[in-house]
Amino acid sequence: MTEKLFYEDSYMKTFTATVISCESFGEIYKAVLDRTAFFPEGGGQYADQGTLEKDVKVLDVQEKEGMIYHHIEKEMEPGTKVTGMIDWEKRFSRMQQHTAEHIVSGLIHQKFGYNNVGFHLADSYCTLDIDGPLTKEELRQIEWEANKAVFANVPVEVLYPTKEQLEDMEYRSKIEIEGQVRIVRIPGYDVCACCAPHVKMTGEIGLIKFTQSQNYKGGVRITMLSGDRAFCDYCRKEERVKEIMASLAAKEELVAEAVEHLKEENAILKQKLYEQQKRLLEIMADHVPVREKAVCYFDGTLEGAAPRELMNLILDRGVTICAVFVGNERDGFRYVIGSHDMDVRDLCKVLNKKFEGRGGGKALMVQGSLKGKKCDIEKEFYKEVEETRK
Numbered sequence: 001m002t003e004k005l006f007y008e009d010s011y012m013k014t015f016t017a018t019v020i021s022c023e024s025f026g027e028i029y030k031a032v033l034d035r036t037a038f039f040p041e042g043g044g045q046y047a048d049q050g051t052l053e054k055d056v057k058v059l060d061v062q063e064k065e066g067m068i069y070h071h072i073e074k075e076m077e078p079g080t081k082v083t084g085m086i087d088w089e090k091r092f093s094r095m096q097q098h099t100a101e102h103i104v105s106g107l108i109h110q111k112f113g114y115n116n117v118g119f120h121l122a123d124s125y126c127t128l129d130i131d132g133p134l135t136k137e138e139l140r141q142i143e144w145e146a147n148k149a150v151f152a153n154v155p156v157e158v159l160y161p162t163k164e165q166l167e168d169m170e171y172r173s174k175i176e177i178e179g180q181v182r183i184v185r186i187p188g189y190d191v192c193a194c195c196a197p198h199v200k201m202t203g204e205i206g207l208i209k210f211t212q213s214q215n216y217k218g219g220v221r222i223t224m225l226s227g228d229r230a231f232c233d234y235c236r237k238e239e240r241v242k243e244i245m246a247s248l249a250a251k252e253e254l255v256a257e258a259v260e261h262l263k264e265e266n267a268i269l270k271q272k273l274y275e276q277q278k279r280l281l282e283i284m285a286d287h288v289p290v291r292e293k294a295v296c297y298f299d300g301t302l303e304g305a306a307p308r309e310l311m312n313l314i315l316d317r318g319v320t321i322c323a324v325f326v327g328n329e330r331d332g333f334r335y336v337i338g339s340h341d342m343d344v345r346d347l348c349k350v351l352n353k354k355f356e357g358r359g360g361g362k363a364l365m366v367q368g369s370l371k372g373k374k375c376d377i378e379k380e381f382y383k384e385v386e387e388t389r390k
Contacts, residue, residue: 001066001067002032002033002034002035002036002063002066002067002068003034003035003036004035004036004068005035005036005037006036006037006038006039006048006197007158007182009037010095010197010198010199010200011200012037012086013037013085013086013088014037014083014084014085014086015035015036015037015083015084016081016082016083016084017033017034017035017036017081017082017084018033018034018035018079018080018081018082019031019032019033019076019077019078019079019080019082020032020033020034020078021078022072022075022076022077022078024075025071028059028071028072028073029071029072029073029074029075029076030069030070030071030072031052031069031070031072031076032067032068032069032070033068033070033082033084036061036068036070036084037084037086038050038058038061038068038070038084038086039061039091039196039197040061040062040063040068040069041060041061041062041063042063042195042196043098043119043194043195043196044118044119044120044121045094045098045121045196046094046121046122046123047060047061047062048061048086048087048090048091049087049090050084050085050086050087051084051085052070052072052076052082052083052084052085053076053082053083054083054085055074056072056073056074056076057072057073058070058071058072058084059071059072059073090123091197092199092227092228093227093228093229094121094196094197095196095197095198095199095204096199096204096205096206096226096227096228096229097121097126097224097225097226097227097229098121098126098194098196098197098198099156099186099198099199099202099204099205099226100126100146100150100205100208100224100226100227101116101119101121101126101128101224102184102186102189102190102192102194102198103146103149103150103186103189103190103202103205103208104128104142104143104146104208104222104224105119105128105130105172105190105192106172106186106189106190106191106192107142107145107146107149107189107190108130108134108142109172109190110189111141111142112132112134112138113132114130114131114132114134114219115130115131115172116128116129116130116172117129117130117131117219118221124229125211125223125224125225125229126223126224126225126226127221127222127223127224128221128222128224129216129217129219129220129221129222130219130220130221130222131217131218131219132218132219132220133215133218133219133220134213134220136213139210139213139220139222143208143209143210146208147207147208149186149188149189149202150202150203150205150206150207150208151203152202152203153201153202153203154186154187154188154189154201154202155186155187155200155201155202156184156185156186156198156199156200156201156202157184157185157186157187158182158183158184158185158198159182159183159184159185160180160181160182160183161181161183166181169183169191170191171183171191171192171193172190172191172192172193173192173193177193181193182194182195184198186202204227205226205227206226206227206228206230206231207226207227207230207231207234208224208225208226208230209224209225209226209230209233209234210222210223210224211223211224211225211233241255244259248262277306278309281306281309281310281313282313284310284313285310285313285314285316285317286317288314290314290317290319291382293318293319293320293321294319294320294321294322294381294382294385295314295319295321295322295323296323296325296377296378296381296382297310297314297322297323297324297325298324298325298326298333298374298378299324299325299326300326300327300328301326302324302326303326307324307326307334307335307336308324308336308338308365308367310324311323311324311336311337311338312338315338315339315340320339320340320341320342321337321338321339321342321344321347321385322337322338322339323335323336323337323381324336324337325374325377327369329372329373329374332369332370332371333369333370333371333372333377334367334368334369335351335357335359335367335368335369335370336365336366336367337365337366337367338364338365338366339364339365340364341364342364342388343363343364344363344364344365344366345360345361345362345363345366346384346388347366347381347384347385347388348360348361348366348368350380350384351370351377351380351381351384352368352370354372354380355370355371355372355376355377355380356370356371356372357369357370357371358370
């Protein structure tokens, strides 16, 4: 059994140990030490990272049947004395996030009776899944109460109760635990079975911020940031707000109103542009040359639904069949072909086969793309239309 130093002192940054075994595992090695401060992956939290003897990186740490396996880059001789060093910045950040999660989950359980049924602590975010619905106002209340727990600087206690003591203790746990149960207690806020390292005082968390919430499996999934991550997130968002302020020439407290005004102006301009484009398409449709009630029209500027709208306007002039091609010979053409009374699907298949195209649709309208020279496409189009009429 590996001695778990991270339980004796969660603030231990360096330690000494002896290599018990080291085995090849693909392109890396799995080393077992007699003692370690590296926390193995568990409880929704990733494993610690760091180094052994400064130059040997610890990439991952896993526990199996009481043995802790350090995934390292280089082979180490059994019996070697080593000095391990934890990536403390990463470890402390995770301790902040995890302790914050306990406070939030404990408050939700106290106030609403809901349970935390899922927890994931990644390197850039933390999520917790609650098995009941919460409104935005209720989430804001929980967030505020959680931060009050931080400001109160409450001690975070670690307990190892006996079986008899455990029977009389009310605590949260997502799984059945065999053997000694480790309890993390934050007086007034939470009592929970947990295997991970935590901060000693809630004040070390610094700040708890909910960044997102979404309905999830009948409950809610909360994404939250705490401590250094919450501060960095605030700095990033502050910088973005300042950039928007500069772009809109608006004071910070008026940014939202300025954006809303910009949206309204944009909507008005879009409507004006649509009306002008519609009028332009009507003019274009009136001047497109018609060849025996058939039209094959090429344009390199039309976007969105404009090709289909132009096709319909041309058909309304009494044209039997109309094809509108958008694009160029280098990049290829997008096309829409339609008719009021003629099945255009066979024409679509012929053009696709001859010009490396693909597409399809219904009897009176098809859409797709193809490649070729304008003159060749136009020639093939009129040829097929004439043969269809025979």
